[in-house]
Amino acid sequence: MSDFITKRAEDINQWYNDLVIKGELADYSSVRGCMVIKPYGYALWENMRDALDKMIKDTGHVNAYFPLFVPKSLFEAEEKNAEGFAKECAVVTHYRLKNDPNNKGKLIVDPEAKLEEELVVRPTSEAVIWNTYKTWVQSYRDLPLLINQWANVVRWEMRTKLFLRTAEFLWQEGHTAHATQAEAIEETKKMLGVYADFTENWLAIPVYQGVKSESERFAGADDTYTIEGLMQDGKALQCGTSHFLGQNFAKAFDVKYQTTEGKDEYVWATSWGVSTRLIGALLMTHSDDKGIVMPPKVAPHQVVFVPFLHEKKPEQNQILIDKCNEFVTQFKAKGIRCKIDTDLMKRPGFKFAEHEMKGIPVRIVFGPRDLEENVAEVARRDNLSKESISQDKLVDHVENLLTEIQANIYNRAKEYRNTNTRECTDYEDFKSKIAEGGFVITHWDGTAETEEKIKEETKATIRCIPYDYEQTAGKCIYSGKETKHRVLFARAH
Template identity: 60%
Template sequence: MSSNHGIPSRSENYGEWYNQLVLKADLADHSAVRGCMVIKPHGYALWELMQRALDDLFKETGHVNAYFPLFIPKSFFEKEAEHVEGFAKECAVVTHHRLKPNPNGPGLIPDPEAKLTEELIVRPTSETIIWNTYKDWIQSYRDLPLLINQWANVVRWELRTKLFLRTAEFLWQEGHTAHATHEEAEQEALTILHECYGRFVEEWMAVPVIKGVKSENEKFAGADHTYTMEAMTQDLRAIQAGTSHHLGQAFAKAFDVKFVNKENQLDYVYATSWGVSTRLVGTLIMAHSDDKGLVCPPKLAPIQVVIVPMGRDEETRERTFGASDTLAAELKKLGLRVKVDKREKESPGFKYNYWELRGVPVRVEVGPRDLDSGTVIVARRDTGEKTTLPLGDVTAHVAGLMDEIQKSLFQRALEMREANTKRVDTWEEFESTFAGEGGAGFVLAHWDGTTETEKAISEQTKATIRCIPLTALDPSDDQPGVCVKSGKPSARRVLFAKSY
């Protein structure tokens, strides 16, 4: 399919469609630093809206923000065995604190006299440095719970990167909470999953998710168990949209964080951690966008309405610009984010493509002939639908469209997911479902609960267990059965897919 928007179509090449969309919609750019991206103003504005909404949800549920060091002493890293196993292979290591002129040639070298006695790791996640700090903050049950979140950058040295989805440095938030009991920590991990992440992804991003528990094999390095939300991309893969970990007492034990409980006994503190990242921007793009470019749910669109006034001569432009400014002022009064595109050298067609590519949910075309009859044209980005409306009705109509588009995007994504979710009971069907190169939707199948079988399945099909759903999509999913691979007993169906 040819396009005036300068990106390949999804059917042509989904991977390149995504890459080009991110670049051409001014969301992000590659940088000179291997694996690190530049988040461009339009992409960052989207991330800022995400941050604001998430931050409000965290605060509503009693959390506060703080900030912990970028660097983690190597020895901290070594204290929690599973954790170090998970992160040591892909971390940035700081070894010196000064450069000096190269005595044997041009340029600078790390100064051997400024070698650190202990290497510092650029945080891939902050459990270790935070639990080392909590040790000083927690003595008694009266110091608990600690409900702290941090907005930060982290570094994981990924070898194969993709803008937003997998980058060596990314931006995220990481919550780290401390509790007196296992039950309280469990409640916290679930509150984050349901009240913060779940609400955000479904209500703001308009992306339906399946919530569940990760298998032992897929859980966070150091966690007791991990909750996850899994979304579906348009190429029918799974994408993890956020995780919330019940860490048990592992980090408290590694960092010796004990407290006096209500029974006046010493006990280790219970912990959770949870995070979502700029990866959500990639998830949003994958969920809704089309061959014309970004489709952005109105709640997160940096520009919600673009007004394009027309006119080839000064006199006409004076009229259309005036009408556009008036309309923009009315829409802004309703709290909408509005832009009037007054560029004179670009044609209307160029501007339509330009803002479609950048995902503006609603476009208003203000042309001289329409103005003569007291009307303008309102175009929806998601459906392409165009409506001619009397000027007096535009504000209310556009405001209503925000809600309508938000809901309609969610509905469309939900229908896509439902149309591409199936139950599979034989290994033959399972294998053939995942035989192609690309994504193959969600498969609910029985699994015997062992890591051995899980690994065998993923080696043969590239499909992995995305989660053990918390709530059955269909009541029958919770019925016992036999493992699709081993034939051994299984308590319930779990969710398989190829994933990003």
């Protein structure tokens, strides 16, 4: 089974695709750039969504749902935002098909059903939401508006990659409105913190938090905050962003509120989102040549039981399965998600490889003799180690093990990330470090020209001006100018 997964050293892009397809997380579809999220992948997404949804609600936000379509006139209202997304949006122009008179059984677009105004399938919902907020906000008493939505969005990407870049994807997008600039900036940073917390503590992906350079900002934002992870191919991956939108959307949609003093003021805005892309980040961070390594906290199955079944001994099999079920009941009471593999056709070795490929954190194996001896073999997916455990201690042992695995894969990823984050003061050295992969922390003169030149020459982009590094003075690695910006460069997905 493990032979079916391409090894990282051979072809890391093929390895990634194998994880997704052979791990049964997603499948290609008949629609260009769109994928099918299969049950195993969707169960993972549900666990991620439920955990993050709780964090979003715990910070005072509520969910709502806004229309899929954005009328063109609204879409173009905030100019920078429109410019940023116009080149990659799906446009609905008609509302009816009719029978093709020249081709029986076929349909054509009915030219008489042309829309007066075209509808854009939302690439993001600022326009449609701010047009609604206009009617919801009158006075300071209506603020803040702290709303989130879980939805599908469409961006017509030319080069797609399963989970990482697809034409349609699932995400959540928060859209908040505030009375003051300070409050909106605080919200922007708070939600970046929630994303960092979620990504590190649930997905076990260490991230750098920071601010984007102007050229990497969200179209329509005054500032974009980001969390950036490092993938095993040495490339950075933007895991989530939180935008301070200033008054840009309030002005574009004329959203004002009456202050306590009775004055009319434009409101201040934020928006923030993470998507199914995080599944790609999770896969690329933890997996190995045997397949996926699921972080226990979000794994669809945290434990798989593989009893040694014998095709010709149904009674003995039943005893083993009953024992599994006993344990499952105990695990369930602790909120641990289990699966029992009762397949009689596949050999144990094949099953082991299959569960390893799918990344189930813990495997528990026993046969009739183990039952007599009151033991079980417990195997960890993260480091592939095995040990024999007394069945009396099994439940507590595995509960602790899940916590340990979660911590271990986070620490492992963090060590890799830290080792591959290097300081640099010389441009030739910079170029070779960038080519080797990982983050390079260095001084940049703050100009878009230098940023563009470096990108042209090295394919590296500024991922962020990070929180974690002191902004000491120094010389720009490219122009040699004195500057106080220290930034993280990397090639990125």
